[in-house]
Amino acid sequence: MKTDQVLEALQTALGESLLDAHVVERIVAGGDDRTTYPDLWVKVDRSALRDATAALLAAFVPHLTVISGDDLGETLLLNYHFTVGWGTHFGELCVTVQIGVPKSDFRVPTITDLVPGALTSEREKHEFYGVVFDGIPDDRNLFLPEGMTIHPWRRDEESQRETDTMVERLVKWETKDA
C-alpha cells in the first residue's frame, strides 16, 4: 500500500480538516537486509473523524486494531490505529488517525455504524477515560465493574487520587499478612 494513495484519499475527503500528516520510517533489519518501511500518522479535526473513517472505507478495506488514549491535561488525544492493505505481501500500512477531545466538551462521534468492531475499543475508552461516544449502541462498562465511576487512565488530580487510593487499599490488603 502506497502512503500517497492513503494520504490522497484522506486529503480529498477532509480538506482543511486534515490538520497534520507525517510518515515515520521504521527500520527492519532482517537476516540479510536492512530496509525501512513507512507508518502513517495523521491528525484530523474531531468533527472529521467519521469522514476520515468513511474515506478509508470507501478506498480500502481498513482494519481497526484498537483506539489508544493519551490524557494531555485539557485534552484527551485519541489514536485510532487502522491498518490498510492487509492481505498483500508487505503491503500493509499502519494509519493512525489522531483526534483531540477537549475535556470541556468530552464527546466523540461513534464509528461503530461504520466499523462495528470498534465497539469494544469505544466502550473501553468510555470507562477508562469517561469520554462519551455519541451514538454508541452500548455504553456499559466492559472491563470495569458496572457502576464504577473512577476513570483509571485519566491524569487529572481527582482521578489520579481516586485510582491511587484504590490501588493503595489493594496493596495494603495483599501485604498485610506478609
Next chain:
Amino acid sequence: MHNERINLDLGEERTCGLTSYSIPIGPTHPALKEPIRFSFDIEGERIVGVDIQPGFAHRGIEYMGMRRNLIQTLYLSERICGICSISHPLTLVQAVEAAAAIEVPPRAQTIRTIIGEVERIHSHLLWAGVGAHELGFDTLLHLTWNVREKVMDLLEQLTGNRVDYAIPIYGGVRRDIPQEKAHLAYEALEYYNGILQQLIDAFLHDKSVEMRTRNIGVMTYDQAIALCAVGPTARASGVKKDVRQDWPYFSYADMDLHAITPEDFGTDAIGDVYDNIIVRLLEVAQSIKIIEHCLETMPSGELQSIPKVPALLAALKKAEGEGIGRHEAPRGEVFHYVRLEAGVEEPVVWKVKAPTYSNLMPWVPKFLGDEIADIPIIAASIDPCMCCMDRVHLVDSGDHGRRAILQKAELIKLSREKTRRVCG
C-alpha cells in the same frame, strides 16, 4: 420473549409459544479455563442471543507499567499472558525501539523470530488439546499434550524456561542460540515433521471430530472483516490477514510467507470450528519451516545494540516520541502503543491490545443459531486468553446507600466472616 415458530424436524413446521430462557455461564464454569461471563438467550436448545462480560481478570497491567521504568515494564509485559508469554514483550520492544530509534542487530531479529515460532507450535498444540477435551476426546487431548512436551523441552533448552523466557530486550535479545544448541532445535523439528501428519489425521480425518465441528460456530468472511477479527479466527473465515505476511518485522521481512486459510487444505473457508482446527494445524507446519529457515540463514554478529543495561536505561530516558509494535501471536495480532517523554523513565502512555480483545465481538455470530452443547467448543474456538485481554478485579457493593468498590482481599475477608457466621 416468545418464539412464534419452531421446526420440530417432523417434516412440518409447527407454531407454538416457546418460552425463551436466559442462561448465565461463568465467570467460572467447567467449560471455561479462565473467568468470563456469557449470558445466553436460549429458545429450546438454540442460542438466540448472547451478551459477553469480560473483565474478571483485569489486573491493571497498563496502569502498573506506566509507573515503572521501561525495563521493569518489559518484564511485566511478559506476565500478561502465561501461554504466549513472549508475544507481548516482542511487541513492546518494537514499539519502544520505534519511539526511541533503537536499531536491532540482524542476529537478534532472527532469534526473536525463532522463539516466537517455537512458542506458536506449543500454543497451537495446547489449543488443539483443549479443543479435543471440550469435545470429549480426552485420548486426543493426552496425545496432543504429550506431543507438545517436546517443544516445551526445546524452549527450556534454548531459553532456560518453559514459560516467561526473558529473551527480548530493547535493541536485541538477552541470550544467543549458539551452534551447539541448534541441533536441539533440528531434533525437535524432525520429531514434529514426523508426527504432524498423525495429528492432522486424528483431528481432520476423523468423522466424530468433523461431525462436532463442521458448520458449528460459523463466522462468515464479511462478519470477520466488519468485526475486526484477527489471527486464526479471521483466517478460518478466509481472511488472508497475518502480520508476518502483511507488515514486515523481524526476520519475516526476508521471507515469502503467506497467510494460512482453509484453502491451503483444499477446502473452501466456512469459518467454523473445523476450519479453525485446519488453520492452526497447518500453521504448526508453517512454523517448522520458518524455524528451519532461520537456523539455516542465522546471521552472525551482535545480540544487542546497547549491551549495558545502565546505558540502555540512560538512552531510553533521553528518548522522546511515540511508536507502535505489532506481532502475529498464536491467537492473532498483538499491538502495543507507547509514548516516551525525555527525562521520564516510565512509558507515559502504554496501550496493550491482545488478540482476544479483537476476537470478543466475533464470538457473537459464532454462538448465534447453535446449541447449548456447542457452547464450550465455540468458546474455545477463538483460543481465548482472558488474562491477555483483561488486565484489579473489583466488585461493586452497597455502602450505606453509596456505591463502593470492594477489592479481592476484602471479599475474601467477607467470605471468611460469612463462613464463620453460618457455621456458628
